[in-house]
Amino acid sequence: MTATVVVEGVEIPEFLLVEEIQNHPGASAQEARTAAGKALAVKALLLHRADELGLVAQPMRDEEGREETLEEALIRATLDAEVEVEPPGEAECRRVYETQRARFSTPALVEASHILIESGRDDPNGWTLARQVAQDALDSLTRRPEAFADLARSLSACPSGQVGGSLGQLGPGDVVGEVEQALAELAAGEILPRPVRSRFGWHVLRLDRRIEGRTLPFEYVADRIRLHLESRAWTAAAVRYVSDLADRARAQGVAFSLTRDGRLGEGSLSLGELLANGASASRLESWLDATDPTLAGQVREAAAAVELDVLGFVNRAVRRFVDTADDESWTHLISASQGAADPAIAAMASLLSAALTPKTQAHTYTIIKRR
8 A cells, every 4th residue: 555645735645755756855854755745746737637638748848958847748738728917018117217226227347457377286385375475476566566567477377468468358257256256456556565365376466447337228128127127017917826726626636646666647527526436325324334333323413412413414514614624624534534435535534534523622821911
């Protein structure tokens, strides 16, 4: 007998959940398990909907030539067919532009020069010696800053030394972080009064020019804003769509199940529909008399207390369970019915037994603050 759990109205074999967990690292084992269950359930819901729509998988390739699986193609086709959003208008795009102008600017650029003193990595004292050479160069530049280019040609281990140390025009990320951060401290024409260490060695730095970013015109970024808004709206709509599918599945109790290979079970049984249709309830009283006389007596007493016959009482109890049970409740119910000759009757007996068993009342303590 395979252990199962219910997530979003989908019955999932436990071992499939365990296999899926490795794809969902989380801060805790429970968080990873929850994410894995959600992923499997959502996948099943979308594939089930694709089957209802009669969609045919037409796998596509991405920019790197990787082809979708048949299931990925069906899921994409389902979302394409069922999720629609209104494209944003110009007024909405302009509101984004006006309120977030900083996002639509060219990056600030700098023109800089450096002298790179290598550390001599094989020498244990290499970093110390290299720093001293860099500091000596800085001391010399304090007296004669115009000698920067000549020192770069004679000392720098960087190819830029042949052009006086010029690194040209630099944007964000063009140089290592230590150098980029140091250049941000300088004004145009200023030499940093200390050497800066990076993985390449020690740098003597000069900022030659700073070019501030400028705001791009609306017409230049309108398409990018429109695409961003449409993508965001589509994502939100897709989340709502999947949530609606899950609500419909949960309303049925167990809408369908996954087989051992992770596919939708053919003619998947909805335990919620089986319980709610009343046919099994009509056979429950005689079944209980034969298998659990104590529970049968409790059911008759409870039915009489609310002036219902046994069938009416059972149907009401089942309807309440189907309407209010969460995934954990369905998981317990399925476990109770597994292996039974009549799963629906076994499930009804289990939920009645739980409903009629007195629950331990928790004490609530109220702490009153003194005034």
